[in-house]
Amino acid sequence: AIRMTQSPSSFSASTGDRVTITCRASQGISSYLAWYQQKPGKAPKLLIYAASSLQSGVPSRFSGSGSGTDFTLTISCLQSEDFATYYCQQYYSYPPTFGQGTKLEIK
Amino acid sequence: EVQLVESGGGLVQPGGSLRLSCAASGFTFSSYSMNWVRQAPGKGLEWVSYISSSSSTIYYADSVKGRFTISRDNAKNSLYLQMNSLRDEDTAVYYCARAYDGDYAHFDYWGQGTLVTVSS
Numbered sequence: 240a241i242r243m244t245q246s247p248s249s250f251s252a253s254t255g256d257r258v259t260i261t262c263r264a265s266q267g268i269s270s271y272l273a274w275y276q277q278k279p280g281k282a283p284k285l286l287i288y289a290a291s292s293l294q295s296g297v298p299s300r301f302s303g304s305g306s307g308t309d310f311t312l313t314i315s316c317l318q319s320e321d322f323a324t325y326y327c328q329q330y331y332s333y334p335p336t337f338g339q340g341t342k343l344e345i346k
Numbered sequence: 347e348v349q350l351v352e353s354g355g356g357l358v359q360p361g362g363s364l365r366l367s368c369a370a371s372g373f374t375f376s377s378y379s380m381n382w383v384r385q386a387p388g389k390g391l392e393w394v395s396y397i398s399s400s401s402s403t404i405y406y407a408d409s410v411k412g413r414f415t416i417s418r419d420n421a422k423n424s425l426y427l428q429m430n431s432l433r434d435e436d437t438a439v440y441y442c443a444r445a446y447d448g449d450y451a452h453f454d455y456w457g458q459g460t461l462v463t464v465s466s
Binding site: 271273275277281282283284285288289294326328330331332333334335336337338339340 | 381390391392393396405407408441446450451452453454455456457458459
């Protein structure tokens with residue numbers, strides 16, 4: 240199975256900050272990469288698919304980039320509602336696998 | 347509006363069985379592949395199983411292969427997960443999730459989840 244490694248696992252930031260989360264695949268996955276946001280007690284929500292395509296209804300402050308093995312999720316100007324856990328996921332091959340998550344907390 | 351509503355979770359003893367259901371609405375269910383994804387308490391997301399729109403293609407995670415069975419009834423707009431020989435480590439919230447397009451796709455809609463607790 241392809242291993243997905245996110246960094247950092249957690250960090251603190253302030254509203255208005257620009258933040259970047261990194262996801263690395265153990266082998267090349269082209270652009271078959273999605274990012275999800277999950278808040279406590281809620282289901283994951285799709286933010287980005289195909290590495291850089293913004294899901295309908297997701298604010299434009301979210302963006303994704305990368306291909307092959309290295310990917311990033313950037314939030315350009317943190318809002319209070321963005322404090323959550325973020326997961327990357329590869330769907331290049333079975334089984335689909337997720338990163339361990341990055342918990343974004345308020346500083 | 348796309349809606350996925352899971353049901354059937356609960357407390358079961360190790361070795362027991364449970365059947366989860368996922369009722370779909372707001373889209374043409376028969377045109378989409380579906381997945382089950384689980385999340386153990388305080389842990390990350392783990393994909394469990396996939397079924398194509400016509401049920402012709404099915405995949406399982408190694409951790410559940412031989413114990414879980416995924417199925418669907420397109421006439422009833424419903425997805426199922428039959429879970430047998432349950433273990434403590436199967437304790438999790440189980441989500442059904444729609445695959446956007448085909449066998450290799452991201453999950454664009456998720457249900458709210460149903461909690462399965464395996465404990466004696």
